[in-house]
Amino acid sequence: MNYLNLIRWKNLLMIAIVQLLIKYALLEPFGVQTSLDTLGITLLILATICIAAAGNIINDIFDVETDSVNKPDKLIVGKSISEKTAYNLFIIFNVIGVGIGFYLSHLVDRNAFFSLFVIISVLLYVYASYLKQTLLIGNIVISVLVALTLIIVGVFELLPSTTSINQQTQLTFFKIIFDYAVFAFIINLLREMTKDLEDINGDHKTGMNTLPIAIGSERATKVVFALSFIPLFVVGQYVVNSLYKNQITVLYFLIFIIAPLLYISIKLFSASTKKDFHHISNVLKFVMLFGMLSLLLYKFTLL
Structure with a gap:
C-alpha cells in the first residue's frame, strides 16, 4: 500500500478515467475520426500515468523535510520506502512512460509528438526540485501539466486524423477538450494555492x-x-449559454459543480486554520472529479 500511496494511485486513476471518457464518452459516440484504437489509447494512458507517477515520486523525495512538518503521519520516503528505492522507481516509471510515448508517436506517424512526453517529464522534475519553491510559478506550471493530461488525448486522437474534409469537426471537438483542460487548470491552481495555505508552516x-x-x-x-x-x-455562463435546454445536465452542474464552488467561496471567506484549508482542498478535488465526469452527459448537450 505504501508504494501505491507513493505514486498517488487515486490521482493516477482520475487521469486514466478522464482520458477514457474523452475517448469513449466524447469522441466515439459522435463518430469523430480518431487515430488510436483500444490498444493505442491504453498505451497513451499508461504512458501518462507512468510519467505522472514518476513526478509524484520525485516530488515526495524533495519534500521529505517539508512533509515531516506538514504531514509526518503520511511521510513515505525515508520512512516506509528508502530514498534510493524511490529514486529507482522514479527512473523506471520515467523510462517506461517516455518509451511508450516514443512508440505512440511513431504509431500515429507524428515523431514530433514524442517531445511532449520529454517536456512533461522534465518539467515535473524541475517543478519538484526548483519551481515549487518559487512564488506562483510552481502552482501555474503544475496546473498546466494537469491540463496537458487532457489535451494530449486530443493531440494524439484528433490531429493525425485531421483532413481538409473533417477539419471543422476535429477543431470543434479539440476545442471542447481544451475547454475541459482550462477548467482543470483553474480548479487545480486554486487547489495548489489552498494547499500552500495548508502547508505554510513546513x-x-x-x-x-x-x-x-x-x-x-x-x-x-x-x-x-x-x-x-x-x-x-x-x-x-456555460450552463446558461449552452446547457439550458437539457434539464438533467443543468441539474447535474448545479448540484455537483456550481453548488460546491459556491460552498468553497463561502468557506474561503472565513478560513484560517490548517483543517479549513485541507477541507477546501478536498472539496476542490471533488469538483474536479465531477467536472470531468460531466463528459458522460455531453451527448445530451449536443442533441
Whole structure:
C-alpha cells in the first residue's frame, strides 16, 4: 500500500478515467475520426500515468523535510520506502512512460509528438526540485501539466486524423477538450494555492517562497477567495449559454459543480486554520472529479 500511496494511485486513476471518457464518452459516440484504437489509447494512458507517477515520486523525495512538518503521519520516503528505492522507481516509471510515448508517436506517424512526453517529464522534475519553491510559478506550471493530461488525448486522437474534409469537426471537438483542460487548470491552481495555505508552516521552515509566505496567510486567503469566483462565473455562463435546454445536465452542474464552488467561496471567506484549508482542498478535488465526469452527459448537450 505504501508504494501505491507513493505514486498517488487515486490521482493516477482520475487521469486514466478522464482520458477514457474523452475517448469513449466524447469522441466515439459522435463518430469523430480518431487515430488510436483500444490498444493505442491504453498505451497513451499508461504512458501518462507512468510519467505522472514518476513526478509524484520525485516530488515526495524533495519534500521529505517539508512533509515531516506538514504531514509526518503520511511521510513515505525515508520512512516506509528508502530514498534510493524511490529514486529507482522514479527512473523506471520515467523510462517506461517516455518509451511508450516514443512508440505512440511513431504509431500515429507524428515523431514530433514524442517531445511532449520529454517536456512533461522534465518539467515535473524541475517543478519538484526548483519551481515549487518559487512564488506562483510552481502552482501555474503544475496546473498546466494537469491540463496537458487532457489535451494530449486530443493531440494524439484528433490531429493525425485531421483532413481538409473533417477539419471543422476535429477543431470543434479539440476545442471542447481544451475547454475541459482550462477548467482543470483553474480548479487545480486554486487547489495548489489552498494547499500552500495548508502547508505554510513546513514550507516556511524549508525556505519556500509561496504566496502565503510572501504576503501573509490572511492576504493570500483573500486572493484565493477572489480567484474562486472565476470558475463559478465561467461554469455559470456555460450552463446558461449552452446547457439550458437539457434539464438533467443543468441539474447535474448545479448540484455537483456550481453548488460546491459556491460552498468553497463561502468557506474561503472565513478560513484560517490548517483543517479549513485541507477541507477546501478536498472539496476542490471533488469538483474536479465531477467536472470531468460531466463528459458522460455531453451527448445530451449536443442533441
